Amino acid sequence: MRCNNQVIGAMTALVTPFKNGKVDLEKYESLIIRQINQGIDAIVPVGTTGESATLSHDEHKECIEVALSVCKKYNNNGKAIKVLAGAGSNSTSEAIEIARFAQSCGADAILCVTPYYNKPTQEGLYQHYKEVANALEIPLMLYNVPSRTGVNLETKTILRLFNDVENIYGIKEASGSVEKVIELNMEAKDLVIVSGDDVLNYPILCCGGVGTISVTSNLLPNKVSQLIHSYESGNHIESQKLSNELFYINKTLFVESNPIMIKAALYICGLLDLLEYRLPLVPPSKENLKYLEKILEKYEVIK
Template identity: 40%
Template sequence: MNKNHSFIGSNVALITPMFADGAVDYESLNLLIDFHVDSGTSSIVSVGTTGESATVGVKEHLKIINHTVKYAAKRIPIIAGTGANSTSEAIELTQEAKNLGADACLLVTPYYNKPTQEGLFQHFRLIAESVNIDQILYNVPGRTAVDMSVDVISRLSEISNIIGIKDATGDLSVIKQLVEKCPEDFLLLTGDDATAVDFLIAGGHGGISVTANIVPKELQKVYLSVIAGNTDLAKNLNSNLENFHKNLFLEANPIPVKWALHKMGKCDKGIRLPLLELSNEFKSIIEHDLKELDLV
């Protein structure tokens, strides 16, 4: 592992903080960027799923990336979420993110239109050929209704600027196949906090995490401990976070994590329709988790 060392370990899928009326709160965004710089997070994913890419318009999407890149000022690498279900739109977003100074882009499989496996290959191939920036594939069938095969990922891994994949299947048989079929320097990142330690033990290099929004320093220690071969320490440290890994998905992400950060005093509780504030029935569960970790 050499060319992708920036993204080894814990990368945060950062929320986009908003005021109660849904406007982006750039001051809180600055504080969150500082929080991750200070905590040793490997990189920030800007406007991914957790950053509400599905609720912001294209101009605003690019404005958030631009602000994040500028404020981070090379203190931490920025991965821009630029996936789309239209190949031409994904190319446009990826090119703009490169122009704005992002270090890499995260590209989700095209959702809703259910392309074939060959369609997925051609989609990602064309984006990679069109924009000369490091690109990370993102497979999350639970949200997109399409599951990219290991064979297609393996074929794409041979393209020089496709440097890795975020696998959010939670299926540990997938990581074993990826280790076997992809080049050694192809970055294997998990997008499933609940199975992250086992993913890393099986040969993964890190994760793009929701939980890292809440406990970045602690999660980085878990990930780097596994990578260093200290699996017992990692499992012990991770046992304190297991409830959080699970409970941050009591409702659709990022509903619970945004409410948790609000309770920690790190942002307002704004979120955009069709997403709503966390349901009252779940608030005591998240609050209990925060108290257990001395975060409130």
């Protein structure tokens, strides 16, 4: 069942385009419009794929404002496009500040990544998320990606947060553990679980997931949205077929640290005017760029 008051379904972890060192807001808007036109349910601005760790607070807030403005103007066949705003930080007070700003602008929900670098204990993670969620009136989605943050949000802590904090409604699970998804679904049927790993989108759906926050959908929003919506409508064969079709690009986009490869793919396909990152991220190696070009030959990218 689709939940009207929760942000679920086919969602895109949007890249942040740069031009001469600054955020290219005009290009950012066009990328969002393309996502909407190709069937995406929700936009996720300034998550980790959006290079949020190297954006200033003003840039972070500006990207949220633009995403909300565009999504209010456009819709997908009469259906409103939701915004799940990225508001994670390794400082609880900073996460609260950005999350409250997103709420004040009209965000539908907040995506909050586990604090990185300082490696809090499970009790620290619990207190962090409780503080952020209690500072808000809108829903909050946990985001577990231990390979990037250096800390794993354990199943017991996730369940504790879900049971104790009313507006924590779900988790973006990117630990790579399908077993964890199964256990979470068994222990908390009402917990919204979405895939944070494109290769596992279909398996996570099969284990009780209700969507994805996808990197690949920056490039192929039509295919990723079809994968999710086919499964939702009961056409699991079609969904699995699309999953298999996307397997090679899903793998290739992570041969270097995200979002290095997805930005390169967008540039190769003419969806970004410049291949520009914020240091310490740099363009992919010549070998990986060549391999990406070869893989992209398998796919039709609709502009």
